[in-house]
Amino acid sequence: MAEPVSHVTAQMPRAKLAGLLLFFLGPAVVIYTLFSIYPLVATMALSTYTSDTSGARSFVGLANFQTLLGDALWSKPFWNALGNNLIFFVVHMCVQNPVGIALAGLLSLPGVRLKGFYRTVMFLPTMLSVVIVGFSWNLILSPLWGVASGALKAVGLGSLFAPWLGLESSALVTLSLISVWQFVGIPMMLIYAALLNIPEELIDAARVDGLGQFRIFFHIKLPLVLPTISLVSVLTFVANFNAFDLIYSVKGALAGPNFATDILGTFFYRTFFGNQLQLGNPTMGAAVATVMFFIILLGLCLYLFLVQRRIRRYAF
Amino acid sequence: MANLSIEHLNKRYGATTVLNDVNLSIEDGEFVVLVGPSGCGKSTLLRMIAGLDGASGGDIHIAGKLVNTLAPAERGIAMVFQSYALYPHMNVRKNMTFGLKFTGVPPTERERRVTEAARMLRLEELLERYPRDLSGGQRQRVAIGRAIVREPEVFLFDEPLSNLDAALRVSTRVEIANLHRLLKSTIVYVTHDQVEAMTLADRIVVMNKGCIEQVGKPLDLYYEPANLFVAGFIGSPAMNFFEAEVEGIEGGRARVTGAAFRTLDISAASLKVGDRLTVGVRPEHLVRGEAGAFTAEGIVELVERLGEASFAYLRRVDGKMFVAEVRGRQTPAPGETVTLVAASPDVHVFDASGLRVATETR
Amino acid sequence: MTRDQRARSIGVHLVLIAYSLLAVGPILLVVMNSFKVRSAIFGSPLTPPDASTFSLIGYEKVFRSSHILLYYSNSLIVTLVSMALVLLFGAMAAWALTEYRFRGSTALALFLSIGIMVPIRLGSVAILNMMRSAGLNDTLTALVLVYVAQGLPMSIFILSEFIQQIPKDLRDAARCDGVPETRIFFEVVAPLLRPAIATVAVFTIVPIWNDLWFPLILTSSDSTHTVTLGVQQFLGQYITDWNSVLAALSMAILPVVVIYVILSRQLIAGLTSGAVK
Ligand SMILES: Nc1ncnc2c1ncn2[C@@H]1O[C@H](COP(=O)(O)OP(=O)(O)OP(=O)(O)O)[C@@H](O)[C@H]1O
Ligand SMILES: [Mg+2]
Numbered sequence: 025m026a027e028p029v030s031h032v033t034a035q036m037p038r039a040k041l042a043g044l045l046l047f048f049l050g051p052a053v054v055i056y057t058l059f060s061i062y063p064l065v066a067t068m069a070l071s072t073y074t075s076d077t078s079g080a081r082s083f084v085g086l087a088n089f090q091t092l093l094g095d096a097l098w099s100k101p102f103w104n105a106l107g108n109n110l111i112f113f114v115v116h117m118c119v120q121n122p123v124g125i126a127l128a129g130l131l132s133l134p135g136v137r138l139k140g141f142y143r144t145v146m147f148l149p150t151m152l153s154v155v156i157v158g159f160s161w162n163l164i165l166s167p168l169w170g171v172a173s174g175a176l177k178a179v180g181l182g183s184l185f186a187p188w189l190g191l192e193s194s195a196l197v198t199l200s201l202i203s204v205w206q207f208v209g210i211p212m213m214l215i216y217a218a219l220l221n222i223p224e225e226l227i228d229a230a231r232v233d234g235l236g237q238f239r240i241f242f243h244i245k246l247p248l249v250l251p252t253i254s255l256v257s258v259l260t261f262v263a264n265f266n267a268f269d270l271i272y273s274v275k276g277a278l279a280g281p282n283f284a285t286d287i288l289g290t291f292f293y294r295t296f297f298g299n300q301l302q303l304g305n306p307t308m309g310a311a312v313a314t315v316m317f318f319i320i321l322l323g324l325c326l327y328l329f330l331v332q333r334r335i336r337r338y339a340f
Numbered sequence: 341m342a343n344l345s346i347e348h349l350n351k352r353y354g355a356t357t358v359l360n361d362v363n364l365s366i367e368d369g370e371f372v373v374l375v376g377p378s379g380c381g382k383s384t385l386l387r388m389i390a391g392l393d394g395a396s397g398g399d400i401h402i403a404g405k406l407v408n409t410l411a412p413a414e415r416g417i418a419m420v421f422q423s424y425a426l427y428p429h430m431n432v433r434k435n436m437t438f439g440l441k442f443t444g445v446p447p448t449e450r451e452r453r454v455t456e457a458a459r460m461l462r463l464e465e466l467l468e469r470y471p472r473d474l475s476g477g478q479r480q481r482v483a484i485g486r487a488i489v490r491e492p493e494v495f496l497f498d499e500p501l502s503n504l505d506a507a508l509r510v511s512t513r514v515e516i517a518n519l520h521r522l523l524k525s526t527i528v529y530v531t532h533d534q535v536e537a538m539t540l541a542d543r544i545v546v547m548n549k550g551c552i553e554q555v556g557k558p559l560d561l562y563y564e565p566a567n568l569f570v571a572g573f574i575g576s577p578a579m580n581f582f583e584a585e586v587e588g589i590e591g592g593r594a595r596v597t598g599a600a601f602r603t604l605d606i607s608a609a610s611l612k613v614g615d616r617l618t619v620g621v622r623p624e625h626l627v628r629g630e631a632g633a634f635t636a637e638g639i640v641e642l643v644e645r646l647g648e649a650s651f652a653y654l655r656r657v658d659g660k661m662f663v664a665e666v667r668g669r670q671t672p673a674p675g676e677t678v679t680l681v682a683a684s685p686d687v688h689v690f691d692a693s694g695l696r697v698a699t700e701t702r
Numbered sequence: 703m704t705r706d707q708r709a710r711s712i713g714v715h716l717v718l719i720a721y722s723l724l725a726v727g728p729i730l731l732v733v734m735n736s737f738k739v740r741s742a743i744f745g746s747p748l749t750p751p752d753a754s755t756f757s758l759i760g761y762e763k764v765f766r767s768s769h770i771l772l773y774y775s776n777s778l779i780v781t782l783v784s785m786a787l788v789l790l791f792g793a794m795a796a797w798a799l800t801e802y803r804f805r806g807s808t809a810l811a812l813f814l815s816i817g818i819m820v821p822i823r824l825g826s827v828a829i830l831n832m833m834r835s836a837g838l839n840d841t842l843t844a845l846v847l848v849y850v851a852q853g854l855p856m857s858i859f860i861l862s863e864f865i866q867q868i869p870k871d872l873r874d875a876a877r878c879d880g881v882p883e884t885r886i887f888f889e890v891v892a893p894l895l896r897p898a899i900a901t902v903a904v905f906t907i908v909p910i911w912n913d914l915w916f917p918l919i920l921t922s923s924d925s926t927h928t929v930t931l932g933v934q935q936f937l938g939q940y941i942t943d944w945n946s947v948l949a950a951l952s953m954a955i956l957p958v959v960v961i962y963v964i965l966s967r968q969l970i971a972g973l974t975s976g977a978v979k
Contacts, residue, residue: 439879
């Protein structure tokens with residue numbers, strides 16, 4: 025947040041300033057604290073309790089975490105979910121960002137017509153609900169409908185088709201790619217905006233220096249939009265480690281086949297609400313949420329201290 | 341209409357002092373112009389008068405009333421901003437009446453004032469337009485109109501013409517001068533432009549680094565600058581300075597010598613032998629001649645022809661440059677050695693600390 | 703244009719067209735087939751419906767066996783009310799944080815920005831408990847409260863950037879005019895924040911409309927379901943009835959697409975306005 029600018033407020037009587045602050049900040053701070061910060065804190069607090077069959081709660085310290093990480097019954101699915109979540113994230117980083125950068129780069133080339141049309145079309149999936157997108161792809165990839173296999177056959181690759189979403193080996197990567205398909209619009213747009221911010225003269229200067237479009241992109245534009253790329257990466261990280269809707273709507277709470285697509289979000293949901301196989305357990309659910317919180321926090325800290333500090337921002 | 345007095349005003353931002361012990365007293369109905377280099381604190385002073393910036397120390401009185409703790413709206417001032425600061429989502433009429441709503445002016449009275457101001461500023465046709473549909477000059481007039489309808493005791497202008505092109509600047513300047521004649525209000529006006537300052541001001545305040553260097557009538561500042569800073573700041577091109585030393589004193593007159601001019605004889609009681617001085621002569625006061633009260637030689641390096649006059653840039657004996665204004669069609673050629681003279685009333689002398697040494701004046 | 707340039711330009715367009723097809727193809731496919739009879743859905747999925755294959759049977763079933771219109775109105779209510787509150791409270795808070803100097807303002811700004819990065823979902827356990835004890839579970843109010851809390855940090859961040867772009871002179875002029883502080887906000891600043899609405903919408907409103915998690919957790923009865931949850935549950939029930947499934951999907955897709963196409967210029971301008979960097 026920037027430095028406050030007005031000095032009129034500095035001369036304002038204290039009571040008046042307090043009244044104004046209460047009026048302007050009150051509603052936001054109250055709602056935010058009550059329904060965002062307090063639940064987070066309360067969830068963390070709850071993770072140190074356990075409830076017995078009668079519903080009475082008792083303090084157990086870090087025992088829930090010991091169970092989660094030590095008891096094979098809990099730790100196996102937990103590590104499985106964490107591992108899957110990492111794969112989910114890695115696929116995003118390796119596909120979503122390069123594709124987004126490439127599309128933004130193409131869109132920002134001088135003299136490309138119909139930019140507005142392409143932008144609108146390519147951003148469309150991002151506006152849709154994950155549930156709808158997931159289910160639509162579920163149908164398209166389904167061997168029952170045969171659209172995907174038909175399309176592959178048409179280009180002579182029919183033998184490559186497999187029910188990807190149903191196979192343990194490929195379900196997770198397929199889901200990741202569906203998610204990439206949906207959200208590639210965000211890196212594309214943010215990077216495109218950053219590319220537009222690069223002054224025209226800089227590009228002209230490079231062209232006068234004899235650089236081609238390709239070199240200009242890699243040696244001039246890309247380094248200048250690096251801060252945006254790293255911001256996109258951290259947004260992706262947070263979104264990925266918090267994802268749930270896609271897996272749940274395509275694969276259900278059990279994240280099949282055989283938990284091959286289970287990520288932290290679905291694991292949290294099952295733990296908290298229960299499912300066909302187990303009863304819901306709010307305190308263990310709170311523990312899972314707390315662990316997720318710390319994973320996200322760890323990622324943010326790594327970003328802030330390792331990445332953001334090294335990235336130089338250039339003023340134009 | 342009211343007088344304005346500023347006493348021991350200070351402004352600090354952390355460790356940096358922006359205004360340092362400013363004292364200024366402005367008469368009722370006076371047009372005072374603040375000039376000074378960029379960053380010297382002109383806007384800050386104006387904003388403090390308006391109550392937009394708080395003071396770190398000192399008092400401001402408007403119409404005899406201490407206003408230090410009053411909000412801007414309670415001070416009886418109106419301000420015209422360099423960026424015009426028109427409300428973009430309100431038409432011209434609304435822009436002018438918006439503030440009146442909150443100061444308890446009844447609707448009929450608001451209407452009367454707007455009509456009056458619109459007539460004065462020739463805005464009648466534009467009242468329903470939005471700021472984006474106005475030219476720069478029209479926006480400026482609306483901004484002035486918005487100030488007029490408030491019927492303030494004191495008008496504050498912060499570089500109101502600096503966003504206009506040269507021609508418009510001249511005509512708006514004339515308009516502001518007329519307005520002042522008509523309204524007879526007290527005006528404090530900040531500008532970068534010397535011509536604006538000279539033409540508009542009853543008195544000019546020259547500021548530098550947060551201090552007031554000199555306050556005076558425009559021509560007083562021109563003919564009797566109080567110190568080296570004012571001497572160099574007022575006038576364009578700037579005054580030429582020559583290092584000098586008092587060589588001898590005889591009968592109340594001092595013999596002053598320097599590397600770049602012929603020995604000079606001035607009447608100055610306060611000088612002693614060995615005093616280090618600076619002698620200043622304006623380019624427009626130098627004429628070609630053989631010998632005068634002040635005489636200097638130089639080799640012409642460059643001539644700038646402006647039409648009604650030309651400026652010759654000359655290299656002095658000591659290697660530095662000085663400028664002389666040349667009238668007429670015959671300009672010296674580069675490489676030519678020229679002798680230039682000035683009459684003694686046009687020679688300014690400053691002591692080692694930069695203050696003016698009283699000599700005979702015009 | 704030289705030959706080289708033309709070749710390159712064609713290449714660029716080919717890539718962009720290919721990707722555009724990939725982006726809208728699946729959506730088109732679903733919507734197109736939702737208007738066909740079952741045999742045509744399977745027989746010729748890639749051809750648009752014609753006179754012999756056109757059918758609205760899927761839509762009839764959806765209307766008959768689910769409260770899709772109710773879900774729509776629920777989603778609309780929740781989204782619009784949340785949007786209004788997020789914009790109003792967000793702008794007010796952003797104004798106070800950028801305009802007033804007070805002790806603890808930096809700390810407060812930091813506190814408010816936690817929510818940008820930390821997902822509120824992680825507090826779901828406690829949110830559910832709170833809503834239950836307040837008697838708010840299974841109400842739209844609960845959803846609105848949570849969404850406002852979720853949207854505020856980002857909207858405060860975005861709106862602060864916009865407020866800083868409003869010239870300082872404008873507020874000073876209003877102060878010289880004697881306009882009270884609250885009026886300066888509502889009558890001078892707020893009207894100038896209109897362009898920010900699109901940016902806030904992309905980042906906070908769209909996620910609210912599309913959310914599955916909180917309706918799933920906080921609403922249990924049919925009468926409080928949103929479109930996303932309602933359609934999701936419908937799909938689960940009728941998974942083998944392809945006509946209904948495709949129709950339900952289309953009904954969730956089409957309104958969003960229509961609104962998006964109408965507003966896309968503003969939305970994309972909002973996204974690329976540089977306020978979020
Ligand atoms: N908020 C602030 N914090 C620190 N220093 C400031 C602040 N505002 C102004 N200053 C400093 O105060 C000094 C005077 O500024 P001011 O705007 O009054 O100059 P000015 O004479 O109006 O210049 P200009 O002719 O360029 O408008 C400048 O050096 C400026 O850097
Ligand atoms: Mg200034």
